[in-house]
Amino acid sequence: DAKTTQPNSMESNEEEPVHLPCNHSTISGTDYIHWYRQLPSQGPEYVIHGLTSNVNNRMASLAIAEDRKSSTLILHRATLRDAAVYYCILRDISNFGNEKLTFGTGTRLTIIP
Amino acid sequence: SQTIHQWPATLVQPVGSPLSLECTVEGTSNPNLYWYRQAAGRGLQLLFYSVGIGQISSEVPQNLSASRPQDRQFILSSKKLLLSDSGFYLCAWGRLAGASYNEQFFGPGTRLTVL
Numbered sequence: 001d002a003k004t005t006q007p008n009s010m011e012s013n014e015e016e017p018v019h020l021p022c023n024h025s026t027i028s029g030t031d032y033i034h035w036y037r038q039l040p041s042q043g044p045e046y047v048i049h050g051l052t053s054n055v056n057n058r059m060a061s062l063a064i065a066e067d068r069k070s071s072t073l074i075l076h077r078a079t080l081r082d083a084a085v086y087y088c089i090l091r092d093i094s095n096f097g098n099e100k101l102t103f104g105t106g107t108r109l110t111i112i113p
Numbered sequence: 114s115q116t117i118h119q120w121p122a123t124l125v126q127p128v129g130s131p132l133s134l135e136c137t138v139e140g141t142s143n144p145n146l147y148w149y150r151q152a153a154g155r156g157l158q159l160l161f162y163s164v165g166i167g168q169i170s171s172e173v174p175q176n177l178s179a180s181r182p183q184d185r186q187f188i189l190s191s192k193k194l195l196l197s198d199s200g201f202y203l204c205a206w207g208r209l210a211g212a213s214y215n216e217q218f219f220g221p222g223t224r225l226t227v228l
Contacts, residue, residue: 036217038157041222042219042221042222043203043205043219043220043221043222044157044203044217044219045219046216046217046218049216087156087157100147100159100162100172101159101217102159103149103156103157103158103159104156105155105156106156
């Protein structure tokens with residue numbers, strides 16, 4: 001699976017937007033971009049995923065670069081409950097049936113009240 | 114709705130003792146099942162995954178093993194625990210809801226301390 005690169009940590013003020021970057025320069029045409037987050041002492045939870053177009057859901061937005069070599073997870077208005085480790089993951093859909101996700105070390109997001 | 118259960122929530126075991134962690138899923142059939150481990154301050158490491166009963170793939174060679182005796186039951190075992198086995202063990206399930214969608218749902222985890 002192609003690798004992703006994320007900053008180890010980021011800080012943001014409460015009630016402000018947060019942009020979490022992810023680089024995936026070796027992404028292939030069949031790789032989907034997934035984001036998960038892990039709250040303290042809990043298992044990860046799905047946030048969003050996309051292929052080429054920007055995506056929005058109730059939790060966040062995903063902005064994907066035109067060349068797909070990077071993406072940004074956008075939390076529109078951060079709350080203290082958004083403090084978590086955020087993982088950017090690529091999944092190759094051509095490997096159908098081998099449904100693995102490879103988690104890196106992610107970005108630890110701290111929200112400042 | 115689907116739910117995933119793991120037990121126990123916490124466990125303290127001496128070095129050399131056996132281990133059995135159980136994970137069960139409700140509300141879905143033929144899920145993919147996964148065991149992950151997270152050492153303190155580290156990322157998630159995929160240990161095993163299963164696409165069906167009796168079908169186990171190991172990602173990392175170690176003294177752990179996994180079994181899937183029933184469709185929605187996944188067990189992680191060890192005959193003799195090592196200090197390095199300490200960590201947060203997470204079970205997850207995923208569904209083949211189309212080629213593009215592979216959301217994995219994680220259980221509450223078991224925090225294992227080996228002394």
